[in-house]
Amino acid sequence: MLPEDVAALAAVVAGSVLLPGDVGYDDERAVFNLNHELVPAVIVVAQNAADVQAAVAFAADRHRPVLVKTTGHQMVGTASGAVVISTHLMNEVVIDTAGHKARVGAGALWAEVVAEAAKAGLAPLNGSNPTVGVSGYTLGGGLSPTLGRSHGYAADHVLSLEVVTADGELRHVDAESEPELFWALRGGKGNFAVVTALEFALFPVPRLYGGGLYFPGERMADVLRAWTAWHPGTPETMISSFAVLRLPPLPELPEPLRGAFTVSLRFAYTGTAEDGERLVAPLRTVAPAILDTVRDMPYSEVASIHNEPTEPLPYYERGIMLREFPEEAQEKLIELVGPESGTTMWIAELRALGGAWDREPAVANAVATRGLPYSLLGVEVGPLSQEKQLKESVAALLDGMAPWQSDRRLVNNLAPEEAPDAAVIYGPERYRRLAAAKSKYDPANMFRINHNVVPDRLNSRSAESPRAL
Numbered sequence: 001m002l003p004e005d006v007a008a009l010a011a012v013v014a015g016s017v018l019l020p021g022d023v024g025y026d027d028e029r030a031v032f033n034l035n036h037e038l039v040p041a042v043i044v045v046a047q048n049a050a051d052v053q054a055a056v057a058f059a060a061d062r063h064r065p066v067l068v069k070t071t072g073h074q075m076v077g078t079a080s081g082a083v084v085i086s087t088h089l090m091n092e093v094v095i096d097t098a099g100h101k102a103r104v105g106a107g108a109l110w111a112e113v114v115a116e117a118a119k120a121g122l123a124p125l126n127g128s129n130p131t132v133g134v135s136g137y138t139l140g141g142g143l144s145p146t147l148g149r150s151h152g153y154a155a156d157h158v159l160s161l162e163v164v165t166a167d168g169e170l171r172h173v174d175a176e177s178e179p180e181l182f183w184a185l186r187g188g189k190g191n192f193a194v195v196t197a198l199e200f201a202l203f204p205v206p207r208l209y210g211g212g213l214y215f216p217g218e219r220m221a222d223v224l225r226a227w228t229a230w231h232p233g234t235p236e237t238m239i240s241s242f243a244v245l246r247l248p249p250l251p252e253l254p255e256p257l258r259g260a261f262t263v264s265l266r267f268a269y270t271g272t273a274e275d276g277e278r279l280v281a282p283l284r285t286v287a288p289a290i291l292d293t294v295r296d297m298p299y300s301e302v303a304s305i306h307n308e309p310t311e312p313l314p315y316y317e318r319g320i321m322l323r324e325f326p327e328e329a330q331e332k333l334i335e336l337v338g339p340e341s342g343t344t345m346w347i348a349e350l351r352a353l354g355g356a357w358d359r360e361p362a363v364a365n366a367v368a369t370r371g372l373p374y375s376l377l378g379v380e381v382g383p384l385s386q387e388k389q390l391k392e393s394v395a396a397l398l399d400g401m402a403p404w405q406s407d408r409r410l411v412n413n414l415a416p417e418e419a420p421d422a423a424v425i426y427g428p429e430r431y432r433r434l435a436a437a438k439s440k441y442d443p444a445n446m447f448r449i450n451h452n453v454v455p456d457r458l459n460s461r462s463a464e465s466p467r468a469l
């Protein structure tokens with residue numbers, strides 16, 4: 001793309017328009033996973049919805065695909081030849097204290113929303129990592145490991161969206177104005193439009209009892225069995241997960257965790273601290289803990305429960321959902337990532353679901369994973385030169401657990417190369433409905449550099465399929 005091609009675009013955009021070699025181009029194409037590179041033809045750093053409209057119209061005129069980047073936590077493909085719309089400048093957060101809701105720009109991060117909402121004693125359905133973007137997370141379902149079991153998916157509580165569709169139109173989308181688009185966007189992710197703002201419900205949760213109990217990795221079997229027997233009997237206000245961690249000797253980790261092989265139970269309980277302590281007590285006696293961070297805390301400190309990295313790093317991750325987790329599956333997990341496994345896996349994480357995650361929301365949406373009791377994630381960390389080994393390690397875990405795996409999956413947990421799997425993870429009926437909505441709102445598949453829902457009319461044209469990117 002030549003500078004003169006973009007001059008007219010740059011003239012109308014309030015943000016900036018960047019070509020390869022421009023100052024700022026490299027910063028704007030940077031993503032969270034250092035093993036992933038974007039090489040777009042042009043980047044529009046949008047400052048407002050009009051900038052997004054201009055970028056979409058520019059791409060449409062030139063038959064270029066569009067990739068939306070909020071934080072770059074889950075990129076698909078390299079965006080070679082594409083227009084990237086970077087939304088991080090659109091990060092305003094407005095809390096409606098009386099109405100228990102937030103309106104945020106497309107570029108807002110969970111850390112910003114949690115902090116602002118907490119000032120009003122309110123909390124959103126945020127994820128485990130504070131640097132994840134609200135937009136991609138929510139459109140992909142949004143599985144909150146702190147409030148999801150009691151409230152459901154983040155997508156279930158979206159009240160309205162402001163979006164730019166492939167025709168360049170700015171639309172207000174809610175249950176009344178554009179019901180089918182509203183259904184598809186909440187779960188179908190970035191396939192239908194560029195979201196410029198979201199409005200969603202907040203909940204009166206000023207504090208919680210939560211944190212992590214860390215045990216020696218050698219005690220994995222005892223901890224896993226105890227937790228698996230324990231969590232189904234807990235109230236929906238208690239959310240918990242299990243993780244096997246092989247941590248590097250990083251100075252920012254608390255001393256007992258530096259370089260440790262450990263198993264961790266994570267808790268988020270919104271009842272009283274006394275009840276929380278009583279509920280967690282039996283697990284505290286399973287083995288001697290090497291670290292216990294479970295305590296009463298303001299909701300603003302929620303990120304400390306999972307204590308995930310917030311700076312970009314090189315990694316490979318992939319997640320599935322389990323239909324069930326019987327004794328044989330527990331034994332298999334111990335064999336695959338336990339002390340005798342020989343694996344290098346950084347993180348193997350099992351989240352217990354159920355509760356409100358299983359219930360249909362007031363306004364139905366495209367989230368496909370209701371009724372599935374567990375999510376399982378494998379994360380390996382290492383440079384691109386070790387890509388083959390990292391992928392094989394994650395595959396060994398997930399393939400090993402395949403007998404208990406559901407076809408239905410959360411799009412937020414798919415790896416980049418799993419883009420063609422979109423047709424499977426939604427189930428055939430939901431996918432057909434998504435493809436019909438796609439045909440209506442993005443018939444040329446402009447928004448295809450993602451876990452792509454292919455419009456009906458393009459389904460047989462391989463040149464336009466995501467595999468071609």
Ligand SMILES: Cc1cc2nc3c(=O)[nH]c(=O)nc-3n(C[C@H](O)[C@H](O)[C@H](O)COP(=O)(O)OP(=O)(O)OC[C@H]3O[C@@H](n4cnc5c(N)ncnc54)[C@H](O)[C@@H]3O)c2cc1C
Pocket residue numbers: 032067068069070071072073074075076087106126127128129131132133134135136137138139140141142143144145189190191193194195196308412413449450451
């Ligand atoms: C460390 C870590 C922790 C995580 N924890 C959780 C968790 O607890 N629960 C959970 O559900 N997920 C979790 N995720 C997955 C996360 O939700 C996805 O990676 C999500 O895509 C990140 O959203 P983002 O806005 O940062 O999007 P980006 O990575 O910037 O974008 C990913 C894709 O989302 C779509 N998208 C983003 N913004 C827009 C927009 N404005 N309009 C239209 N489409 C858009 C586009 O298709 C885009 O390509 C985690 C990921 C990581 C790396």
